Amino acid sequence: MSDHRSPGDHVPFALVDVFADAPLTGNPLAVVDMSHLDEDPPVAWMRKVAREFNQAESTFVVRPKPTAGKDVAARLRSFTAGGTEVFGAGHNALGAWWWLFETGRVTRPDDGGRLTQQIGDRESDVLVLGDTLGLIQEPARFGRQADPKAVADALHLHPDDVDLSLPPRSVDTGASHLLVALADAAALTRCAPEKATLVRVARECHAQGLYAVVIGDERPVTNVSARFFNPGSGLDEDPATGSAAGPLCAYLDHLGLLGVPKRLTIAQGESMVRPGVIDIHLDRSSRPVVTGRCATSADGQLRVSSMW
Structure with missing residues (x-):
């Protein structure tokens, strides 16, 4: 396997409780950072990891796809524990952005600022609203x-x-x-x-x-x-x-x-x-703007080399 596909021995993950003010409430989300790869991880592997975490959804942060005229801060792919990929902007995205800002992987904009995300092949905006985050969804x-x-x-x-x-x-x-x-x-x-x-x-x-x-x-x-x-x-x-x-x-x-x-x-x-x-x-x-807070309840390293 070529180096650009190799994930390394370990990759970071976190469990983030979404729409919650304290850990162990709200909706738990597993977040895995794979943004160092040039290509997306294999879908079959992401589904297996989502089943392993067994959360409502697991979100993988992957490298953005090139886009004309916009600076995309991150791209997300989300899977349910049953292995279904989902594309809506909900707890799967809010928890991922909370962790990306909290860990400094992405610089948090000032209050009122926004940045662009990709979920699958779709683009939408993430807003910083005081001590909460907002996700702009599509017109109904x-x-x-x-x-x-x-x-x-x-x-x-x-x-x-x-x-x-x-x-x-x-x-x-x-x-x-x-x-x-x-x-x-x-x-x-x-x-x-x-x-x-x-x-x-x-x-x-x-x-x-x-x-x-x-x-x-x-x-x-x-x-x-x-x-x-x-x-x-x-x-x-x-x-x-x-x-x-x-x-x-x-x-x-x-x-x-x-x-x-x-x-x-x-x-x-x-x-x-x-x-x-x-x-x-x-x-x-x-357009609906879904807002909320999150709390990170756990973080660690996912051992990848033996199961890629």
């Missing part, structure tokens, strides 16, 4: 609506548990998710997904997973509770899902349910004893 693309009864069946709920003020629908701001409003917190707690049914219902809407939320009766909507299920990607439940928060904020705005300014706070992870908070707003171009 509204997909298919789902049958409320089919959604209820997928969650092992009664059809009356579905809140039709937010009709079940897939929305994409970088990753497509099926958004489902439930009547109350009790219904959210009772969710017991029938995996095969949920995967089928989501795929019929061209969605990766299902975001179940309680928006309540107050208008405008400012605070919601949520759970995310994505067994089709090997992710039975996710503690905090930034890639689904963007579609939700955009959908609420589309239905005229957000106030001014167009902001939303999402509580997620209580069901997994991993509480996290996602703050999100729409910018002047109606």
Whole structure:
């Protein structure tokens, strides 16, 4: 194997808890720095490492691809524990950037500054907002609506548990998710997904997973509770899902349910004893900006030479 493909004996990794103010809360992410390589690591190897870490997602920092007119600070590739590559800008990106700034691998811009990232082949901006980071997602693309009864069946709920003020629908701001409003917190707690049914219902809407939320009766909507299920990607439940928060904020705005300014706070992870908070707003171009804090809980060296 030529030197430009050799990763060396060890590469650094960290476990970063995302949408969290303290370690061991929020959504854990494994981050592996492979940016010293001229080419991406083999996909099969990245999938194996993601399975080894067994986190909701593992993100590999790789060398950016050349791009015209933009200075790209880093490129990310993210895989679920089930080996599926994901491309949305959520916890997979926020945790990676937190660690890159914290360790000095990338110089943190001043407050209000931004830089460009690549996720797969897509480009988007990362913002520094005081002591938080923000990810700018893509303008919303509204997909298919789902049958409320089919959604209820997928969650092992009664059809009356579905809140039709937010009709079940897939929305994409970088990753497509099926958004489902439930009547109350009790219904959210009772969710017991029938995996095969949920995967089928989501795929019929061209969605990766299902975001179940309680928006309540107050208008405008400012605070919601949520759970995310994505067994089709090997992710039975996710503690905090930034890639689904963007579609939700955009959908609420589309239905005229957000106030001014167009902001939303999402509580997620209580069901997994991993509480996290996602703050999100729409910018002047109606693009969702997902913001949050992180906490690094562990770091170390991944032994590579024996398993490359």
